[in-house]
Amino acid sequence: MTPETSLAERPAPTAASHQRPVPREWYRSAAIYQIYPRSFADGDGNGVGDLPGITSRLDDLRDLGIDAIWLSPFMTSPQKDAGYDVSDYCDVDPLFGTLADFDVMLAEAHARGLRVIVDLVPNHSSDQHVWFQAALNAAPGSVERGRYMFRDGKGENGELPPNNWESVFGGPAWTRITEADGRPGQWYLHLFDSSQPDFDWANPEVRAEFHRILRFWLDRGVDGFRVDVAHGLVKHNELPDYVPPVDAASMGGAEPVPYWGQEGVHEVYREWRKLLEEYDGDRALCAEAWMPSTQEIAKWVRSDEMHQAFNFSFMYTEWDASALRSIIDESFAAFGGVGAPSTWVLSNHDVVRHASRLALGADSPQGHGVGPLSPGKPDPVLGLRRARAYTTLMLALPGSAYLYQGEELGLPEAIELPDEARQDPTWFRTNGERYGRDGCRVPLPWEAGAPAFGFSETGKAWLPQPSDWDAYARDVQAQDPESTLNLYKTLLRLRRELHLGSEEFAWADDVDVPETAVAFRSGRLLVIANPGAQPVALPSDARVLVASGPLAEDVDGDKMLPTDTAVWLLQG
Template sequence: MHHVQRRPRTGAPVPPTAQPDRTNPSADWWRQAAVYQIYPRSFADSNGDGIGDLRGITSRVPYLAALGVDAVWLSPFYPSALADGGYDVDDYRDVDPRLGTLDDFDEMAAALHAAGIKVIVDIVPNHTSDRHEWFREALASAPGSAARDRYIFRDGRGEHGELPPNGWTSIFGGGAWERVTENDGTPGQWYFHLFAKEQPDLNWDNPEVHEDFLRTLRFWSDRGVDGFRVDVAHGLKKDMEGIHDDLATIHRADLFDSGEHPLWDRDEVHSVYAEWRKVLNEYNPPRTAVAEAWVHADRRAKYASPEGLGQAFNFDLLQADFDAGQFRDVITKNLAEAAATGASSTWVLSNHDVVRHATRYGLPKGSGRGIAGADGKDWLLDGGDPAEVDAALGLRRAQAATALMLALPGSAYLYQGEELGLQEVGRIPETERQDPTFFRNRGVEVGRDGCRVPLPWKASPAEGSSFGFGSDGSHLPQPAWFKDYAVDAEEADSDSTLAFYRRALARRRELEGPERLEWVGAADDDVLHFARPTAQGSWHVVTNFGDAPAPLPEGEILLATAEVEGGKLPANATAWVRVG
């Protein structure tokens, strides 16, 4: 366990326009960090049970150090029935026995810290699992009890309460209310679940809920955790007494813009994060936090304020087509937003919830957006045949987009496997699928299993060892073509995607400078060109989204995703050039 110094609780808040604290260099490590997301169950399996675990992560710390990332973000590793990939949490202050123990966590964190890598953990405050001790107590207690008040229980409608309290639907499909059976065996109240029925929503109007999460923040911070990724950060506060009864009403667009939506992005939620910030600032350096907040762009800044979580994901690049105009608009808007709040921007192209960007950019119907229900949906629902994806084009565009993203001011979030150029796994038998969105929205949502298939570490593993992930298979099936993306194969190839990521991350660290960029030249339909200042002069970044070669500025080429000939950058490529 790391020794932790407390900060006084009375410390003055940082003003919204504050610049990074350069008197304590470690305090602002997150502002331009490269953060690698690990989905623990699919990263590395140390004991051969088919599920990735914490010791597996520890065994791969040299790989992470060689990759050159500044931090890892761990998706949930808590005890869970895996109704939603671990986001149904039984106990926020323990480790799932299938993944290890708290001692294993401490050893992993110590190994990462020894390698100079920070540790960020996922925290899931919107809901618990239905196996959490609080929810078991609620089911055993009477309607109106203090135990039930920690959640959102309501009487049903109809003569005998047989109808749900309203007509709201779950994000995962189906109704958002589940009826319970009371202790006497009779049908009873209903509880609310925005996601799966195994994920009952907490009542954030209850002081006990507030205090318990403050305890959780301190528990992990005291173990040396450097920061938190906050799941569904915009969903905690709810107006359950309003008049919004049907789906059409609660999805009115103006409600998303104003803070008046009954379920999402209500203004009151920021009082929760003001409490959290006070706790996070007790530590030296302060613990970081980043919000997963799918909100209107104009309202994202509140989550990223210094008095709140301090940073918020923007998923705008992830949702953009491979298009110069869209990328330029997203970059300009988000850098302005960061400057206004004193936060830093976050950039994401892939994560555990979306189709991998090497596949999105090669889909037959265009580039495809990241949400599984958007442009890539038809391809996935039809079986996701890899032969229908232009994998070579998708990978070229993915490397170009990644090189552009890594050159931007702010923090870059990478998802495990993208450094290998992994494609989405489309063909997964229904009997092997795990994601509740597939089963609750059958024929509409294909689910997220395709980006969660365990990583391939060896191209020629021993029989049954799942491409080096573990010694006895993997919890999601790996396709045969995974061998072409295995770590050991790519480490032996200086032109591999892994080699490119290592070069890019090393260069990025060398070139770090002020958090600003300057656009060069007029806006172009096909080419983006900007300059980043450093103490040694400026370096230029050019991305060619078009079909014809584009001229590069004269200078030293620091990084290029395709071979430069005659001073021109090929189509679907990015180059970094030191000028002057």
């Protein structure tokens, strides 16, 4: 990582060298690792990852140096949208194991000092949920229909949908049902796939049911919930027509949007916050709130609401010094203004992996994906170099940080997936116009040369893995001190030892760097990142702790920071 020493040889600072009280609430400074269960590790050889597979790899996660894991949905589901269509919120889908398997995984994670956050999907259920099946068999205006967004259609015979809303996955957001007597009937709202009907959160019965669900998992010992579509749930009472801008991301749009960020949604989370506070151990709520600004996102983490909200504005900030300075300032102002930490993130299961996204030559709005015919396909070398640098910057910032499985291996987006292998509803609902999210969900490579790269001992994988992934396999990277895996291990270890998640942040205005570079201090750590085109001179009195890539020297032998590289330094 530097011209002079490898990671293995470099002496590490000790925790005692810079003591700072760690905040009581663990989530304020935690490094949290997202597990996409079907793609993490397959314990039974059927080609789909599962809970026993996760349990078998917990030692790898402990050794990585994270504080907690977040599991994407593993609850009972027909799997029309990879588990985000839940039919039973209080059981495990057989595809992933059993409740007993979950309890074992939870206990084993806790034994290793890892907290466990589970995904909760409150905006909608599966159309196979007992409530929705009962609604289909009930009459308009019934108690059963009142749990979902059923409405009469427009037109002389109700043949037109109640409004013009579009599904996030493409196509109309309303589907008309056939009544029990065979006549065309009411319409129901589904902001996502037609198999995912939206709950009506104005109904007290819906609120009470989710209180029961929260308690079910809290009583089992989970440490918190990542809340899917946390900006949804409540819709404008009048259901007015709305057409998003042509270039809008699939989960956002210009304000105001009548189905995102309605004021009533905040009361839901105030109730949830009170419920969680009945339990010991600082149980946490994390919002997936796709809002257009950090100021809007921060509304979800006011003192009586949720504890974390993904900083998606940061995630989509380009690799540019001016843009980085602006979003970091905005983030601290917005989240700090409500007494909350910023929750930094660069990749997840819904976006193009940042090792590819940072080198795209064309726009790729959230949810659209990248495939064989996409314009501006990424340069993998450039993308990885920028991803390592951006992550090095991110993990030095005070607050919590989320990592998406595989980014610690430098995994790129899997772009060349064959059409017949794709499974994302977006691909089907747009007739192939959008590739969707399959490319970031391909099963992980654990062992070079092994069947399915060690993901599954039978060689099965629910999405095909690129044939050239041997170099990304964890066992290969573990032996290479310069690998992306060992970079992450070093960053996470130093982050913990130096308490960077809870340190004070300040721009390093006294450090002489050009406008094309970024320099800041997190406690006594000096961080410099260089998105610019020219090398940047490093302070002569600084000691390198870790760099995202090789450093250089000028003609006088002074250390230089190359383009698309970031470094952590100690001065004095």
